[in-house]
Protein backbone atom coordinates (compact mmCIF):
# COMPACT_ATOMS: atom_id res chain seq x y z
CA UNK A 1 0.00 0.00 0.00
CA UNK A 2 1.23 3.47 -0.84
CA UNK A 3 0.76 5.60 2.30
CA UNK A 4 -1.64 8.45 1.87
CA UNK A 5 0.22 11.57 2.99
CA UNK A 6 -2.10 14.30 1.90
CA UNK A 7 -5.42 15.10 0.31
CA UNK A 8 -3.89 16.53 -2.83
CA UNK A 9 -1.14 14.00 -3.55
CA UNK A 10 -1.10 11.19 -6.03
CA UNK A 11 -3.29 11.24 -9.12
CA UNK A 12 -5.38 14.22 -8.15
CA UNK A 13 -3.89 16.34 -10.94
CA UNK A 14 -2.57 18.87 -8.44
CA UNK A 15 0.41 20.89 -9.70
CA UNK A 16 3.23 22.33 -7.61
CA UNK A 17 4.32 25.87 -8.38
CA UNK A 18 7.69 26.80 -6.88
CA UNK A 19 7.46 30.42 -5.68
CA UNK A 20 10.97 30.51 -4.18
CA UNK A 21 13.61 32.54 -6.01
CA UNK A 22 17.02 30.84 -6.32
CA UNK A 23 19.54 31.45 -3.53
CA UNK A 24 23.20 31.86 -4.43
CA UNK A 25 25.98 34.40 -4.09
CA UNK A 26 24.19 36.50 -6.70
CA UNK A 27 20.90 36.73 -4.78
CA UNK A 28 20.24 40.37 -3.88
CA UNK A 29 19.85 41.29 -0.20
CA UNK A 30 18.87 44.48 1.62
CA UNK A 31 21.68 47.09 1.13
CA UNK A 32 24.04 46.75 4.08
CA UNK A 33 22.65 43.38 5.15
CA UNK A 34 24.78 40.22 4.99
CA UNK A 35 24.95 38.72 1.50
CA UNK A 36 24.91 34.96 0.93
CA UNK A 37 28.41 33.50 0.70
CA UNK A 38 29.62 29.94 0.83
CA UNK A 39 32.90 28.11 1.16
CA UNK A 40 33.66 24.43 0.75
CA UNK A 41 35.08 23.05 4.01
CA UNK A 42 35.29 19.42 2.95
CA UNK A 43 35.56 18.42 -0.68
CA UNK A 44 35.02 15.15 -2.54
CA UNK A 45 37.21 16.68 -5.25
CA UNK A 46 40.08 16.82 -2.72
CA UNK A 47 39.52 13.16 -1.78
CA UNK A 48 37.57 14.04 1.34
CA UNK A 49 34.86 11.51 2.19
CA UNK A 50 32.11 14.08 1.73
CA UNK A 51 31.48 17.56 0.37
CA UNK A 52 30.33 20.17 2.89
CA UNK A 53 29.79 23.90 2.52
CA UNK A 54 29.80 26.59 5.15
CA UNK A 55 27.33 29.42 4.52
CA UNK A 56 27.02 32.98 5.70
CA UNK A 57 23.80 34.86 5.05
CA UNK A 58 21.15 37.15 6.36
CA UNK A 59 18.06 35.04 7.07
CA UNK A 60 16.10 37.69 5.10
CA UNK A 61 17.07 36.18 1.77
CA UNK A 62 14.91 34.97 -1.08
CA UNK A 63 11.51 33.70 0.06
CA UNK A 64 11.57 34.03 3.84
CA UNK A 65 9.44 34.28 6.96
CA UNK A 66 9.93 37.21 9.35
CA UNK A 67 9.59 36.48 13.07
CA UNK A 68 8.00 38.93 15.51
CA UNK A 69 11.54 39.29 16.97
CA UNK A 70 12.56 41.10 13.75
CA UNK A 71 10.70 44.28 14.66
CA UNK A 72 9.76 43.88 18.33
CA UNK A 73 11.84 43.59 21.51
CA UNK A 74 10.78 40.38 23.22
CA UNK A 75 8.98 39.17 20.08
CA UNK A 76 9.06 35.45 19.29
CA UNK A 77 12.05 34.17 17.31
CA UNK A 78 11.25 32.24 14.15
CA UNK A 79 11.93 28.84 15.77
CA UNK A 80 9.06 29.26 18.19
CA UNK A 81 6.28 30.62 15.97
CA UNK A 82 3.26 28.35 15.32
CA UNK A 83 3.42 26.59 11.96
CA UNK A 84 -0.28 26.57 11.02
CA UNK A 85 -0.11 29.91 9.17
CA UNK A 86 2.52 28.57 6.77
CA UNK A 87 0.42 25.63 5.56
CA UNK A 88 -3.01 25.76 4.05
CA UNK A 89 -5.40 27.45 1.72
CA UNK A 90 -4.29 30.79 0.27
CA UNK A 91 -5.70 33.33 -2.13
CA UNK A 92 -3.30 34.95 -4.62
CA UNK A 93 -4.29 38.52 -5.51
CA UNK A 94 -2.82 40.49 -8.40
CA UNK A 95 -1.76 43.96 -7.20
CA UNK A 96 0.51 44.74 -10.16
CA UNK A 97 -1.62 47.71 -11.22
CA UNK A 98 -1.82 49.19 -7.72
CA UNK A 99 0.15 52.33 -6.86
CA UNK A 100 1.72 52.36 -3.38
CA UNK A 101 1.39 49.73 -0.66
CA UNK A 102 -0.82 46.70 -1.13
CA UNK A 103 -4.25 47.78 0.12
CA UNK A 104 -7.75 46.44 0.80
CA UNK A 105 -9.70 47.31 -2.35
CA UNK A 106 -7.99 44.91 -4.83
CA UNK A 107 -8.41 42.06 -2.36
CA UNK A 108 -12.14 42.78 -1.95
CA UNK A 109 -12.55 42.97 -5.73
CA UNK A 110 -10.74 39.69 -6.30
CA UNK A 111 -12.69 37.90 -3.56
CA UNK A 112 -15.94 39.20 -5.02
CA UNK A 113 -15.00 38.15 -8.55
CA UNK A 114 -14.00 34.65 -7.41
CA UNK A 115 -17.20 33.99 -5.50
CA UNK A 116 -16.81 35.56 -2.07
CA UNK A 117 -14.52 33.09 -0.29
CA UNK A 118 -11.66 34.62 1.74
CA UNK A 119 -9.21 32.00 3.05
CA UNK A 120 -6.87 32.57 6.02
CA UNK A 121 -3.81 33.25 3.85
CA UNK A 122 -3.26 36.03 1.35
CA UNK A 123 -0.48 36.15 -1.24
CA UNK A 124 0.00 39.54 -2.89
CA UNK A 125 1.61 39.91 -6.29
CA UNK A 126 3.00 43.40 -6.92
CA UNK A 127 5.64 42.63 -9.57
CA UNK A 128 4.73 41.80 -13.17
CA UNK A 129 8.28 40.39 -13.29
CA UNK A 130 10.28 39.44 -10.19
CA UNK A 131 13.43 41.62 -10.05
CA UNK A 132 16.79 39.87 -10.41
CA UNK A 133 18.64 42.83 -8.89
CA UNK A 134 17.87 44.65 -5.66
CA UNK A 135 14.81 46.90 -6.12
CA UNK A 136 14.33 49.99 -3.91
CA UNK A 137 10.72 50.53 -4.95
CA UNK A 138 8.88 47.55 -3.47
CA UNK A 139 5.33 48.27 -2.40
CA UNK A 140 4.93 47.01 1.15
CA UNK A 141 1.66 46.04 2.81
CA UNK A 142 -0.61 48.72 4.24
CA UNK A 143 -1.38 48.30 7.97
CA UNK A 144 -5.07 48.80 7.02
CA UNK A 145 -4.99 45.68 4.85
CA UNK A 146 -3.42 43.63 7.64
CA UNK A 147 -6.05 44.80 10.17
CA UNK A 148 -8.88 44.22 7.68
CA UNK A 149 -7.59 40.71 6.97
CA UNK A 150 -7.00 39.84 10.64
CA UNK A 151 -10.57 41.00 11.42
CA UNK A 152 -11.70 38.33 8.93
CA UNK A 153 -9.63 35.52 10.41
CA UNK A 154 -6.46 35.99 8.37
CA UNK A 155 -3.29 34.35 9.73
CA UNK A 156 -0.65 34.99 7.04
CA UNK A 157 0.17 37.55 4.36
CA UNK A 158 2.87 36.89 1.78
CA UNK A 159 4.27 39.36 -0.72
CA UNK A 160 6.80 39.32 -3.56
CA UNK A 161 8.51 42.55 -2.44
CA UNK A 162 11.46 42.56 -0.05
CA UNK A 163 9.59 44.03 2.91
CA UNK A 164 6.17 44.84 4.41
CA UNK A 165 7.42 48.44 4.79
CA UNK A 166 8.91 50.84 2.25
CA UNK A 167 12.68 51.01 2.23
CA UNK A 168 12.92 54.40 3.95
CA UNK A 169 10.54 53.42 6.78
CA UNK A 170 11.82 54.14 10.28
CA UNK A 171 8.63 53.09 12.07
CA UNK A 172 8.01 49.72 10.36
CA UNK A 173 4.22 50.14 10.60
CA UNK A 174 3.53 47.29 8.18
CA UNK A 175 5.55 44.83 10.26
CA UNK A 176 4.05 46.11 13.54
CA UNK A 177 0.49 45.73 12.26
CA UNK A 178 1.28 42.10 11.43
CA UNK A 179 2.84 41.27 14.80
CA UNK A 180 0.11 43.19 16.68
CA UNK A 181 -2.49 40.99 14.97
CA UNK A 182 -0.58 37.71 14.98
CA UNK A 183 -0.40 37.69 11.19
CA UNK A 184 2.60 35.73 9.89
CA UNK A 185 4.83 37.44 7.29
CA UNK A 186 6.30 36.00 4.11
CA UNK A 187 8.48 38.19 1.89
CA UNK A 188 10.42 37.78 -1.34
CA UNK A 189 8.04 35.31 -3.02
CA UNK A 190 8.51 34.88 -6.77
CA UNK A 191 5.01 34.95 -8.27
CA UNK A 192 5.87 35.20 -11.97
CA UNK A 193 4.16 31.88 -12.78
CA UNK A 194 1.11 32.36 -10.58
CA UNK A 195 -2.40 33.42 -11.62
CA UNK A 196 -4.95 34.87 -9.25
CA UNK A 197 -6.95 32.25 -7.43
CA UNK A 198 -6.99 29.69 -4.64
CA UNK A 199 -4.07 27.39 -3.83
CA UNK A 200 -2.58 25.42 -0.98
CA UNK A 201 0.46 27.25 0.41
CA UNK A 202 3.39 25.29 1.84
CA UNK A 203 6.22 27.50 3.18
CA UNK A 204 7.62 26.31 6.50
CA UNK A 205 10.35 28.29 8.28
CA UNK A 206 13.26 26.36 9.81
CA UNK A 207 13.47 25.92 13.57
CA UNK A 208 16.18 28.53 14.21
CA UNK A 209 15.78 29.04 17.94
CA UNK A 210 17.14 32.57 18.15
CA UNK A 211 16.68 34.06 14.70
CA UNK A 212 14.63 37.01 13.46
CA UNK A 213 13.70 35.21 10.20
CA UNK A 214 14.18 32.04 8.19
CA UNK A 215 14.38 31.25 4.50
CA UNK A 216 11.49 29.05 3.37
CA UNK A 217 10.96 26.81 0.37
CA UNK A 218 7.66 28.25 -0.71
CA UNK A 219 5.34 26.36 -3.03
CA UNK A 220 1.74 26.68 -4.11
CA UNK A 221 -0.21 23.54 -4.85
CA UNK A 222 -3.17 23.80 -7.16
CA UNK A 223 -6.38 22.64 -5.52
CA UNK A 224 -8.24 19.77 -7.18
CA UNK A 225 -11.35 21.73 -6.29
CA UNK A 226 -10.35 24.56 -8.59
CA UNK A 227 -10.38 22.02 -11.43
CA UNK A 228 -13.59 20.23 -10.45
CA UNK A 229 -15.86 20.46 -7.39
CA UNK A 230 -15.36 23.15 -4.72
CA UNK A 231 -14.53 20.74 -1.87
CA UNK A 232 -12.36 23.29 -0.05
CA UNK A 233 -15.03 25.97 0.21
CA UNK A 234 -16.17 26.49 3.77
CA UNK A 235 -13.27 24.46 5.16
CA UNK A 236 -11.91 27.63 6.78
CA UNK A 237 -13.96 30.53 7.99
CA UNK A 238 -14.52 33.28 5.44
Ligand SMILES: Nc1ccccc1C(=O)C[C@H](N)C(=O)O
Pocket residue numbers: 030031032033060066070162163164165187
Ligand atom coordinates in the same frame (compact mmCIF):
# COMPACT_ATOMS: atom_id res chain seq x y z
N1 LIG B 1 15.76 47.91 7.74
C1 LIG B 1 16.71 46.95 7.47
C2 LIG B 1 18.06 47.24 7.63
C3 LIG B 1 19.02 46.31 7.36
C4 LIG B 1 18.62 45.05 6.95
C5 LIG B 1 17.32 44.76 6.77
C6 LIG B 1 16.33 45.68 7.03
C7 LIG B 1 14.91 45.35 6.84
O1 LIG B 1 14.05 46.15 7.07
C8 LIG B 1 14.61 44.01 6.31
C9 LIG B 1 13.18 43.80 5.91
N2 LIG B 1 12.22 44.44 6.76
C10 LIG B 1 12.90 42.34 5.92
O2 LIG B 1 12.15 41.87 6.78
O3 LIG B 1 13.42 41.61 5.05
Ligand SMILES: [Zn+2]
Pocket residue numbers: 060064065066162163187213
Ligand atom coordinates in the same frame (compact mmCIF):
# COMPACT_ATOMS: atom_id res chain seq x y z
ZN1 LIG C 1 12.36 39.86 6.11
Ligand SMILES: [Zn+2]
Pocket residue numbers: 066162163164175185187
Ligand atom coordinates in the same frame (compact mmCIF):
# COMPACT_ATOMS: atom_id res chain seq x y z
ZN1 LIG D 1 10.18 42.11 6.81
